[in-house]
Amino acid sequence: MAFLSNRIKSLRFVLDVVDRETLPAVPGQPAPAPETLRVLGTTSVEFYDRRDQAFWPLLRLPVIYLGGPDVPLLVESVRDLCALKRPGFAFRSGSHDELVLQVVRQGEGFVVEAGLDLGAYLFETSGLPSDPGRELALFRFETGTAELVVFADQLKEQLSSLAPGGALR
Numbered sequence: 001m002a003f004l005s006n007r008i009k010s011l012r013f014v015l016d017v018v019d020r021e022t023l024p025a026v027p028g029q030p031a032p033a034p035e036t037l038r039v040l041g042t043t044s045v046e047f048y049d050r051r052d053q054a055f056w057p058l059l060r061l062p063v064i065y066l067g068g069p070d071v072p073l074l075v076e077s078v079r080d081l082c083a084l085k086r087p088g089f090a091f092r093s094g095s096h097d098e099l100v101l102q103v104v105r106q107g108e109g110f111v112v113e114a115g116l117d118l119g120a121y122l123f124e125t126s127g128l129p130s131d132p133g134r135e136l137a138l139f140r141f142e143t144g145t146a147e148l149v150v151f152a153d154q155l156k157e158q159l160s161s162l163a164p165g166g167a168l169r
Contacts, residue, residue, distance in 0.1 A: 002154035003046075004112060006141035010048045012055065013101070013114040013139070017041045017071060017158040039066040039162070043099050045114055045139045059116055059137050066093045071159050074101070078152040081105070082145055096120040097132060103148070110148060114139045 005012040021038040025031065044060035070093045077089040081103060088104030100115035119135040122128070 002151050002158060004114075004143060004151040005147050006112075006143055007109065007147075011139070011141050012046050012048075013112065014044045014046055015041060015099075015155065016043070017066070017155065017162065020162040021065075034068075035072070036068045038068060039071055039159070040064075041066055043116060045116065045137075058139075059118075061094075061098055061116055061118075061121070064093070064098055065095045066099075071155055075152045075155050075159075078103070078148050081110070082148055082152075094120075100136070103143075106142070109142050109144050112141055112143050 001014055001016045003012045003014045017039055019040045020034065021040065023032060023037070041064050042060065042062055043064050044057045046055040046057050048055050070091075074091050074093075077086075077091060080086045081089060088102065088110075091099075091101040093099045094117075096117070096119065098117045098120055100113075100117070102113040102115075103110050115133075115136045115138045117133060117136045119130040119132065122130065122135055
C-alpha cells in the first residue's frame with residue numbers, strides 16, 4: 001500500500017496497487033507488453049484515530065482500473081517534483097477518471113489535493129448517470145518532500161511486485 005500523509009500524520013491519501021490485468025493468449029499473436037495492461041487497485045483517504053491508534057477510511061473507492069502507464073507516470077511526476085524539475089503536477093486515472101491527484105509546491109512544502117469521484121459507483125447502484133466530477137469528493141492537505149519520496153518508492157515497489165513483470169526503472 002502506498003500512502004501520502006499530511007505533515008502531522010493525521011490524514012493520508014492511499015493508493016493500493018493490487019494486480020495487473022491478464023489477457024487470454026491468442027494463437028499466433030504476441031503477448032501484450034506488461035506496461036500496456038491495466039492495473040487493478042483501490043484508493044482512499046483515511047484519518048488517524050488516536051483512540052484506536054489506527055487509520056480509518058473517510059472515503060474509499062473499492063475498485064479502480066488504472067491505465068498501464070499511469071502508475072509509472074505518477075512515480076515519474078513525483079520524482080520530477082521533488083527534483084525541482086516542475087512546480088507541480090496533476091494526475092487523473094481510472095476508467096472514468098475516478099481518481100484525481102494534484103500536488104503543487106507551496107513555500108517549503110507541498111499542497112496535495114486528492115479527489116475521488118463517486119459518480120461511476122453511484123451509477124451502478126442508482127442507475128442515474130452524472131456528469132464527470134459532479135460527485136467528486138476533494139481532500140486538501142499539506143505534506144513534505146520526505147512523504148512524497150516514500151509514496152513514490154512504495155508505488156514503485158508495488159508495481160514491480162505485480163505479475164507479469166512491470167518493474168520500474
